[in-house]
Amino acid sequence: MTLMLKNYAADSWIGSTGNTAAIRSALTGADIARTGSDGLDFAAMIDHARTVGGPALRAMTFHQRAHMLKALATAIMARKEELYALSASTGATRKDGWIDIEGGAGTLFTMSSKGRRELPDDVVLVDGDVEGIGRAGTFIGQHIYTSLQGVAVHINAFNFPVWGMLEKLGPTLLAGVPAIVKPGTATAHVTEAAVRIMVESGVLPPGALQLIVGSVGDLLDHLTCQDVVSFTGSAATAMKLQAHLVIARESVRFIAERDSLNATVLGPDAGPGTPEFDLFIAEVVQEMTTKAGQKCTAIRRAFVPAAWLDAAEDALKARLAKVVVGDPSVDGVTMGALAGQGQLADVRAQARKIGSQARLVFGDYDHVEPRGVAAGQGAFITPLLFRADDPWTSALVHDVEAFGPVATLMPYRDLADAIALANRGLGSLVVSIFTHDPAVARDFVIGVGAWHGRIVLIDRDSAAESTGHGSPLPMLIHGGPGRAGGGEEMGGVRGVKHYMQRTALQGSPRILSSVVNRWLPGAPRHHDGPHPFRLRFDELAIGHCFDSKSRTVTLEDIEHFADFTGDTFYAHMDEDAAAANPFFPGRVAHGYLILSFAAGLFVDPAPGPVLANTGLDSLRFVKPLVPGESMKVALTVKAKTRRNDDYGEVRWAVVVTDGGDATLATYELLTMVAF
Numbered sequence: 162m163t164l165m166l167k168n169y170a171a172d173s174w175i176g177s178t179g180n181t182a183a184i185r186s187a188l189t190g191a192d193i194a195r196t197g198s199d200g201l202d203f204a205a206m207i208d209h210a211r212t213v214g215g216p217a218l219r220a221m222t223f224h225q226r227a228h229m230l231k232a233l234a235t236a237i238m239a240r241k242e243e244l245y246a247l248s249a250s251t252g253a254t255r256k257d258g259w260i261d262i263e264g265g266a267g268t269l270f271t272m273s274s275k276g277r278r279e280l281p282d283d284v285v286l287v288d289g290d291v292e293g294i295g296r297a298g299t300f301i302g303q304h305i306y307t308s309l310q311g312v313a314v315h316i317n318a319f320n321f322p323v324w325g326m327l328e329k330l331g332p333t334l335l336a337g338v339p340a341i342v343k344p345g346t347a348t349a350h351v352t353e354a355a356v357r358i359m360v361e362s363g364v365l366p367p368g369a370l371q372l373i374v375g376s377v378g379d380l381l382d383h384l385t386c387q388d389v390v391s392f393t394g395s396a397a398t399a400m401k402l403q404a405h406l407v408i409a410r411e412s413v414r415f416i417a418e419r420d421s422l423n424a425t426v427l428g429p430d431a432g433p434g435t436p437e438f439d440l441f442i443a444e445v446v447q448e449m450t451t452k453a454g455q456k457c458t459a460i461r462r463a464f465v466p467a468a469w470l471d472a473a474e475d476a477l478k479a480r481l482a483k484v485v486v487g488d489p490s491v492d493g494v495t496m497g498a499l500a501g502q503g504q505l506a507d508v509r510a511q512a513r514k515i516g517s518q519a520r521l522v523f524g525d526y527d528h529v530e531p532r533g534v535a536a537g538q539g540a541f542i543t544p545l546l547f548r549a550d551d552p553w554t555s556a557l558v559h560d561v562e563a564f565g566p567v568a569t570l571m572p573y574r575d576l577a578d579a580i581a582l583a584n585r586g587l588g589s590l591v592v593s594i595f596t597h598d599p600a601v602a603r604d605f606v607i608g609v610g611a612w613h614g615r616i617v618l619i620d621r622d623s624a625a626e627s628t629g630h631g632s633p634l635p636m637l638i639h640g641g642p643g644r645a646g647g648g649e650e651m652g653g654v655r656g657v658k659h660y661m662q663r664t665a666l667q668g669s670p671r672i673l674s675s676v677v678n679r680w681l682p683g684a685p686r687h688h689d690g691p692h693p694f695r696l697r698f699d700e701l702a703i704g705h706c707f708d709s710k711s712r713t714v715t716l717e718d719i720e721h722f723a724d725f726t727g728d729t730f731y732a733h734m735d736e737d738a739a740a741a742n743p744f745f746p747g748r749v750a751h752g753y754l755i756l757s758f759a760a761g762l763f764v765d766p767a768p769g770p771v772l773a774n775t776g777l778d779s780l781r782f783v784k785p786l787v788p789g790e791s792m793k794v795a796l797t798v799k800a801k802t803r804r805n806d807d808y809g810e811v812r813w814a815v816v817v818t819d820g821g822d823a824t825l826a827t828y829e830l831l832t833m834v835a836f
Contacts, residue, residue: 164194166353169360169372170201171209177375184350187252187498188488188539194350198375206341206371207383210312214339214368219308221366222283224803226335227276229364234269236362237262237323237355244323244358247351251322252498252540254489257452260632265324265355268651271635272331275653282803284308284337287677288663291670298683303673306661308337311387313660314380316402318393319345319500320455320564322352328635328651329391334369336660338389341371341380345394347500349374381405384413389660391416391650393457399646416659417646418639420562421457422586425630426579426605427465428596433472436621441465441595442476444619445568448631449544450484450496454566455504458591458631461562464552464579467572474548474570478523481544487532488539494532498540499565505540508565512545518555519547519569546570552582559585576601580608588643593617593630614641614649679800680704680814686797693798694765698809698834706797709762711820714750716788722754749785755826756780759794759817772808776831783824791820799829808833 165181167174179199183192218226237244241262248258280286285305292302313333317325326342333340344352356372359365373380384390384407392399392415399417402408408415425445431437441463448460465473487494499505509526516526523546531541544566549555552571559582573579583592592613594605597620606616615637617630633639638652650656666673670683680686686706690696693705723729731738732745740747756777765771786792799814813830 163192164350166194166196166350166374168198168201168374169356169370170206171371172367175201182346182375184347185501186250186539187500188250188534190502190538190540193250196346196349196374198373198378201373201378203378203380204383206373207312207380209368210339210341210371211310211387212368214366214370215308215310215312215337217366218334218337218339218369219284219310221337223276223280223286223335224282226337227273227280230269230276230331230334231273232362232364233359234266234273236358236364237266237269237327240358241266244351244354247354248322249489251348251351251500252453252489254494254497257489257497260452261321261324265321265327268324268328268635269331272335272653275636276335276657279654280335280657281678281800283678285677286658286661287679291681294667299669300667301670301673301681301683303666303677303681304663305666305677306658306663308661309387309389311338311385311389313338313340313389313391314343314377314384315340316343316377316390316392316394317345317352318457319347319504320452320457322348323355325393326352326355328633328639330370331635332651332656333389333660336657338660339369339371341373343373343377346375347504382407384408384411386412389414389416391648392646393418396420396644396646414659416640416648416650418457418590418641418648418650419644419646421588421590421641421645422461422559422562423458423589423591423630424462424464424583424586425460425593426573426583426595427463427469427473428594428598428601428605429466429576430598430601431595432466432469433476435597436624437595437597437619438469438476440619440621440624442473442480444593444595444630445477446480446484446544447629449481449546449566449568451631453496453499453542454544455500455564456631458633460568460593460630462558462582462586463568463570464573464582465570467574470548470550470570470572474522474546477546477570481523481546484544485532486529486541486543488534491533496544496566498531499542501540504564505542508542508563508567511561511563512565512567514557514561515547515563515567515569518557519549522546522548522570542566552585559587576604577608580605583609584612586612586644588641588645588647589613590633590639590641590645591615591617591630593619595619597621612642614638614645674703678703680797682814686795692765693796694771695769697770698801698803698811698836701798701801701811701834703798703801706795707763709794709796711791711793712758712762713791714754714758714786714788716748718758719748719750719754719788722751722757726751726753728753745785746787749787752782752826755782755786755792755817756828758792759815759826762792762794763796763815770835772833772835774830774832775810778829778831780826780828782826784819786819786825792817792825796830804833806836808835810834
């Protein structure tokens with residue numbers, strides 16, 4: 162039975178009222194689904210996202226949104242076998258499906274974790290430190306991020322129907338912005354199933370997520386500067402979208418990830434017989450055959466020292482000969498099909514262009530005998546390895562991407578030549594180098610960094626844990642300059658900020674502290690009530706403070722600390738040597754003595770709500786303390802973050818001063834405090 166896909170618009174599943182297009186099995190060519198979006202009111206979808214989804218998400222804190230992402234990932238994992246069953250029809254092996262399905266859920270899990278650990282339990286994100294403006298400190302500046310009040314339109318490629326959606330959706334929802342997803346048609350049935358799982362989980366607010374499984378119609382005509390378009394696909398389509406009148410006129414944010422002729426380099430130190438040579442060969446074949454080469458990060462160009470070109474070719478062909486193409490459900494199959502007949506025709510056409518300037522040394526454009534599949538069925542092709550002995554006269558190998566199991570092997574003269582050849586891709590998502598030489602690694606990174614979004618350095622030390630050349634990770638950016646589109650996704654919290662507006666605030670410390678919900682220097686401090694260590698998490702207010710009594714630090718204190726800790730650095734023990742140091746007037750107290758005495762001055766030692774000291778951030782020693790001077794401490798609640806149902810983290814601003822109120826040290830103290 163052919164599956165009729167539905168759109169998810171304004172929290173309802175809606176089928177096409179007009180024409181539909183067929184989705185065909187990559188294995189047999191049979192119709193497996195039909196898809197279309199005729200009859201959708203795209204303006205109403207945009208309005209629903211803005212007026213229903215946006216307000217609901219923005220009412221949630223970053224932590225609440227992060228918990229939502231975790232619940233969505235958990236729902237995907239609980240029903241992953243449903244997605245694996247559909248993924249097989251796209252030509253994906255179980256391993257390919259794991260990257261897409263469980264990799265997609267893993268991206269949500271990671272974004273959830275980073276959201277809870279690195280973002281506040283608030284709706285405003287503070288960016289950087291306070292900027293002093295007025296001399297007296299009554300007028301300051303502070304940068305913040307707030308959620309855009311629009312919608313994110315995600316236009317995704319066909320190759321990763323789950324991961325491709327979730328890697329965009331995680332940062333978007335965490336930012337508090339609703340999304341409308343448009344998947345690639347060839348695999349839209351897998352995306353639709355994943356959206357159903359998330360909707361049925363019941364954790365998404367109304368309007369937070371909508372799905373279009375056909376044409377987007379006039380959707381883009383209704384966008385404004387509060388909206389974002391994030392696109393993955395061809396350069397031609399990206400340029401068409403970027404030139405859209407409304408996107409240009411309204412300054413709609415546009416994030417593009419498009420064509421990328423990614424390269425890998427075998428280092429000049431990594432000859433045959435080295436672990437790096439073997440790792441290089443394995444990685445090239447892995448990248449050619451995973452997802453049948455249908456990866457935006459796949460290796461398209463492989464460069465080796467000229468002296469080892471023949472050895473590399475022989476090793477690659479020997480490994481490629483072990484690849485078994487066929488139905489992924491059949492035992493022994495290691496590479497599945499392309500996504501469809503259209504994709505097969507395109508890969509063959511582009512590969513033949515490459516073949517006009519490079520020699521095909523492995524594979525066949527047209528002939529393939531897939532295991533477990535009747536002759537003539539499916540979108541199968543063998544891996545195709547080309548060799549171009551003069552890469553500087555073979556322009557097409559650097560300009561034409563065959564989006565399949567296709568790569569070209571080429572020589573380089575020296576490292577500078579390898580760098581120039583890698584950069585000849587004119588901007589790529591990723592480049593990798595296999596080297597055990599730190600000097601080679603540094604020179605390579607400096608040489609190629611401006612042209613690449615990610616650089617992977619692999620050697621014998623990292624290989625066991627390496628995620629490989631072609632695996633974007635949620636905590637690292639995914640994107641690249643030039644041909645790759647100039648966009649950037651993921652990167653942990655960096656990706657969240659693409660869906661937020663940075664704004665500079667100016668005002669008094671009191672007003673700005675209220676806005677950002679954290680104490681800023683110069684804002685009022687509250688002394689009322691008991692010692693703050695006697696108060697539970699919910700009882701502590703931002704700005705609640707404690708000012709200690711003074712303590713005089715003696716020479717005996719300094720010598721005892723030195724003897725007890727073993728820190729007998731001359732600045733603390735030798736008056737003449739210390740006086741010769743331009744930083745000290747003579748013998749001074751240890752910095753860590755100051756911290757220890759500070760703790761003794763502000764700690765309330767009896768058991769109570771304070772459970773643990775978990776960290777100390779941003780420590781600065783500002784002025785030395787000489788024997789005979791006094792010190793005191795000012796402790797202020799700077800920020801609070803709920804961690805679970807039992808306790809939360811309290812961040813204290815700590816300032817240590819001497820008897821003349823000159824600052825000795827500043828830092829932020831982290832404590833866990835019970836509710």
